[in-house]
Amino acid sequence: MANSISSVRGTITEVQRFSVHDGPGIRTTVFVKGCNLHCFWCHNPETHRLAPxxxxxxxxxxxxxxxxxxxxxxxxxxxxxxxxxxxxxxxxxxxxxxxxxxxxxxxxGREVSVGEIMGDILADRAFYANSGGGVTISGGEPLLQPEFTAALLTACREEGIHAAIETAVQFPWERVAAVLPLVDLLMMDIKVMDEATHRRVTGVGNARILENARRIAASGKPMIVRTPVVPGVNDTSEAIGEIAAFVRGLPTLQYLDLLPFHPMAAGKYDSLGRAYEARNLPRPTSEHMEALAQRARAEGIEVRLGRN
Ligand code: SF4
Ligand code: SF4
Missing domain, CATH: 3.30.70.20 (Alpha-Beta Plaits)
Structure with a gap:
């Protein structure tokens, strides 16, 4: 690895080994710090701010x-x-x-170099090879630290390690396009199709996100779309049906992942001294999640029920 890549630094919260929920196979997930959306139910409040x-x-x-x-x-x-x-x-x-x-x-939150993280990543190389896994850069929002994310992806590519990114793609297309040649798989959220609702629950509209989703698919990059199912936001047959109808038009979609909201992040908000608006929301039942999955499957796409 060239020194110019190895020495690039970024701020992360955690390097999670043996992850099985962030893409195919056994993976190492790097959680970067800082996010440009403000979803009120977020399970990872420790990643919201860039600073430790x-x-x-x-x-x-x-x-x-x-x-x-x-x-x-x-x-x-x-x-x-x-x-x-x-x-x-x-x-x-x-x-x-x-x-x-x-x-x-x-x-x-700690600042690390790409070289330091690659040490952790390479230690589990045999597990990636045996399981079809690799590395996922998640967060937070990886594209808020574009140089660090690009350098880490480049280092993975040089080592022949499958690399995925999990991003909300709420950026000008140029920033998304720059990272596409470096990833094998792009995972993105689509939370709700209604623009006003999206703005109310995340703080931003969804026009750019949806347009970027279309352009990512048109580029040929394999993608997985994830939808956190949140009571009062998108837990209806109608809302999930709208998302499924949209992703049906993405030719490189592998599947739609429906992830049930859970209130277990409350303790994290308390430890950071922040209010948690979703504290009293109920977790969707398995029966309801299965019914929503069936509705989405009616659009002719593969749907998986994941764990959030
Ligand atoms: S509370 Fe702890 S982390 Fe904060 S300034 Fe004081 S010593 Fe530093
Ligand atoms: S008083 Fe409590 S928080 Fe402070 S150092 Fe001791 S154990 Fe830790």
Whole structure:
């Protein structure tokens, strides 16, 4: 690998080995930090912001107060009400987390080089070969860090490792097109076809996303479309039918993946000090998911029920 590729740096939250839900076979999934959509039900709030952040897990705290001594900005304070955290003053330097041996503080987000990540990726090369797997770059939004994502994909390509990207494609076409020659598979979400609803639940309209989906398919790139099924957003036969009718027109579609919403991310929002609007939404039942899948299959496409 050329040094110019190996040294490119990006900010990630995690490198997950042995993943079986992010594309074919056994994969290593690299979760990058930062996203340009704001889906209110998102299961990965730790990827929303580009910068590192401190997660707090008060249930693990043993009250040693090492964090109070470690923070020069006095973000951790002991008051008559107990221990309080001044998040607004935190610069995510990680000093307190390094001193917290109870694992009650965790810095999420770290800057890494492509060379460092490739070390992890190559360690599992035999599993990719035996399972038809590879590497998936997910997030967050990989195309918010285009140089890092392109360098990592290039390194995978040089090693002959199958590479996939999971992106919302909410970008000018040029940014999407630049990465297509570097990926074997593109996975993208289509959350809802109605423009106003899409804007209300994600913060952005869907015209560019749908247009990019058409252009990706026209380029010949294999693609998987994923739809998180969220109560009150798109969990009706009509809404899923509209998505299925659209993806039927994408000639390189491998399948539509329907992923049920689950409320298990609430703890992540709490640890980041953020409100979670989807906290009380119910998880769609398996029977309802199967009925929605049948509706989508009526459009003549392959539909899978995935795990979100
Ligand atoms: S260092 Fe960790 S365990 Fe100790 S008081 Fe701070 S948060 Fe609690
Ligand atoms: S991450 Fe740094 S600034 Fe933030 S609370 Fe810990 S020591 Fe203070």
């Amino acid at each position: 952040e401190l997660e707090l897990h008060p249930d693990r705290c043993i009250g040693c107060l090492a964090c109070v001594a470690a923070c020069e900005r006095h973000c951790h304070e002991v008051t008559s009400e107990g221990k309080v955290f001044h998040r607004e003053d935190c610069i995510a330097c990680g000093a307190c987390a390094r001193e917290c041996f109870a694992d009650a503080l965790h810095l999420v």
